[in-house]
Amino acid sequence: MRVISRPAVGGIEVFEADLKSSKIFPVPLGPWAHAAPSTRDALVYATEGTVIRIDPGGSERWRLDLDMEDPDPAAMIDVAFSADDSRVWVYAPNPAAEHDEWIVLDAATGAILSRRPLEAVGQGGHQFPLRDGRMMLDVGEGQDGSLIFLAGPDGEPRNFGWSDRVLIDVSPDERQFMTIDHEGQADVALHAFPGGEVLVRLTVSDFGEDPEIGVIEWTGGYLDAETVIVVVHGEDEEAGGPWWRHYRVNTGTGEVLDDLGIVTIDEYDLQPLGDGTFVVTDTDGTLRRM
Incomplete structure (x- = not known):
């Protein structure tokens, strides 16, 4: 770990x-x-x-x-x-x-x-x-x-x-790696390792979010070999503040499974560990493994 x-x-x-x-x-x-x-x-x-x-x-x-x-x-x-x-x-x-x-x-x-x-x-x-x-x-x-x-x-x-690709993580079985578009943060891709061939590519729209508002943040990673966490981030035009959501994606099919529904201190806080768990920071600064 x-x-x-x-x-x-x-x-x-x-x-x-x-x-x-x-x-x-x-x-x-x-x-x-x-x-x-x-x-x-x-x-x-x-x-x-x-x-x-x-x-x-x-x-x-x-x-x-x-x-x-x-x-x-x-x-x-x-x-x-x-x-x-x-x-x-x-x-x-x-x-x-x-x-x-x-x-x-x-x-x-x-x-x-x-x-x-x-x-x-x-x-x-x-x-x-x-x-x-x-x-x-x-x-x-x-x-x-x-x-x-x-x-x-x-x-x-x-x-x-x-x-134009930012390397985010390598899968725990080392059969894949994850990248995100650099310039516009418009998509996330899962690549075969070591060749780099694209296996899955998802855009902001694939998560049900508005690409005029949201971007895919340069964070997230492999929860385990079968699941990757992708963070979509944007600005709430009415409330005037940022929002971010943590989506689980099947690494084999590219299916968006669900939103974790977890609250984190910022869009970069959640850290997947590759063994099915992740670490977040409580409001008092202590770390929690979930």
């Missing part, structure tokens, strides 16, 4: 599977990204131009300086552990070099195992570890769109060749 963590007073709070707080790792205010291994006994986090691994007490185990010529404070580094916790993958946007980098580190020592340029000039990225050691990566290029890559620890990254 995915390790749940979030910023908290004093650092990054990491939770056990039952959402009991495991520990708070002391880190500087506002790290760009962070990740914890399944053992929850360490934390890797990124700041401007640096990736650091610490133990629960805050002691530094290793540090990687990315040696960027002129790091852009608005370009967000991403870090992720491989599925077996043996490696740390780093997506490093580097506008000054006119290309980004994808770096694989030994998780225990911080030694660089590979460092490859990417055909991207991104503002941030999001990584998805796969059981066989590979990693998928979504790179957001702002108004220029979004790119999707796939790589193993040693091979060259594969660019799926799209510039």
